[in-house]
Amino acid sequence: MNDIIAEIDRAAAAAESRAASAASGADVEAIRIDYLGRNGLFPALSRRMGEIPAEQRKATGAAFNGGRMKIQAAIDAALERLSAGSAEKDAIDLTLPGRRSAAGRIHPISRMADECAEVFRRMGFVAVDGPEIEDIYHNFDALNTPMDHPSRDPQDTFYFPDGRILRSQTSPVQIRVMETHTPPVRIVAPGRVFRRDTPDATHGMNFHQIEGLYVDKNVSMADLKSVLQRFACEMFGPDVKIRLRPHFFPFTEPSVEYDFSCVVCGGKGCNVCKNSGWIEIAGAGMVDPAVFKAVGYDPEVWSGFAFGLGIERLAMLKHRIPDLRLLYENDIRFLKQF
Numbered sequence: 001m002n003d004i005i006a007e008i009d010r011a012a013a014a015a016e017s018r019a020a021s022a023a024s025g026a027d028v029e030a031i032r033i034d035y036l037g038r039n040g041l042f043p044a045l046s047r048r049m050g051e052i053p054a055e056q057r058k059a060t061g062a063a064f065n066g067g068r069m070k071i072q073a074a075i076d077a078a079l080e081r082l083s084a085g086s087a088e089k090d091a092i093d094l095t096l097p098g099r100r101s102a103a104g105r106i107h108p109i110s111r112m113a114d115e116c117a118e119v120f121r122r123m124g125f126v127a128v129d130g131p132e133i134e135d136i137y138h139n140f141d142a143l144n145t146p147m148d149h150p151s152r153d154p155q156d157t158f159y160f161p162d163g164r165i166l167r168s169q170t171s172p173v174q175i176r177v178m179e180t181h182t183p184p185v186r187i188v189a190p191g192r193v194f195r196r197d198t199p200d201a202t203h204g205m206n207f208h209q210i211e212g213l214y215v216d217k218n219v220s221m222a223d224l225k226s227v228l229q230r231f232a233c234e235m236f237g238p239d240v241k242i243r244l245r246p247h248f249f250p251f252t253e254p255s256v257e258y259d260f261s262c263v264v265c266g267g268k269g270c271n272v273c274k275n276s277g278w279i280e281i282a283g284a285g286m287v288d289p290a291v292f293k294a295v296g297y298d299p300e301v302w303s304g305f306a307f308g309l310g311i312e313r314l315a316m317l318k319h320r321i322p323d324l325r326l327l328y329e330n331d332i333r334f335l336k337q338f
């Protein structure tokens with residue numbers, strides 16, 4: 001026994017344990033380089049053979065060859081183990097159950113907007129789009145909104161530094177359509193609108209409306225009422241009644257607010273309708289002659305009605321959603337229910 005034999009035994013044991021835990025081909029190659037490579041331990045030991053007294057050379061040489069073979073065997077075993085593992089990884093286990101893929105679905109707000117547009121489509125209204133970034137002319141001026149009307153205030157409406165705004169209602173689409181089309185006009189315009197409200201259970205900083213506009217000869221309030229009644233029944237069934245209450249909007253005259261009899265309690269009074277039996281759904285009215293003048297329609301020839309419905313409101317009623325914010329949080333557990 002001498003130093004070199006002791007070192008060979010230690011090296012072989014260390015290399016074997018490293019090979020047993022090698023996790024990749026690169027690990028195994030590193031072992032080969034450390035012990036058997038040109039600058040590795042074994043060539044270095046073989047250069048020290050000259051130090052060994054003659055009578056020990058035979059035993060040392062045998063230990064040297066034995067150690068080298070042990071290390072090579074450990075390397076071969078590690079490579080074998082690793083390649084078997086990767087074949088297993090690549091194999092497909094046909095007995096495993098399939099992975100279920102989650103299907104996406106249309107958001108309840110988009111669904112309600114589509115449903116509304118579809119109901120109006122059956123009454124002859126064509127769905128159109130308008131920009132969410134508007135100018136003051138289309139959102140306010142052409143809609144006959146007085147300069148001191150509170151809705152123009154930056155407290156209520158989002159202004160860009162260049163003076164444009166995020167539209168506060170879908171009514172500017174009325175103007176854009178009339179500017180580019182001659183009457184008769186029969187459109188609905190669903191879309192997102194923005195207001196500086198503090199978010200709570202029934203308010204958000206943005207929400208959705210669907211605007212309606214009907215212009216022709218001899219259009220009357222009775223036409224407006226029948227369209228709104230038809231819409232109410234299509235949405236919530238034949239028993240829903242509607243009621244129009246006098247109101248004010250700058251761009252309609254006369255103006256009304258439009259209520260459904262409460263679809264939860266049938267009009268008897270409950271917490272959804274705050275015991276009134278009615279639920280406010282929309283603003284509406286006959287198009288103001290000043291609006292017709294702004295778009296170059298002759299108010300002596302043409303008459304029309306317009307309405308704007310709140311889409312979240314309708315979706316919340318239809319699905320009994322108690323808090324508007326649920327519609328905006330994108331919680332998959334909530335959205336999955338629709």
Ligand code: PHE
Pocket residue numbers: 168169170171211249252282283284285306307308309
């Ligand atoms: N634009 C009005 C609002 O946002 C609703 C409305 C639309 C009223 C069309 C009358 C006619 O409150």
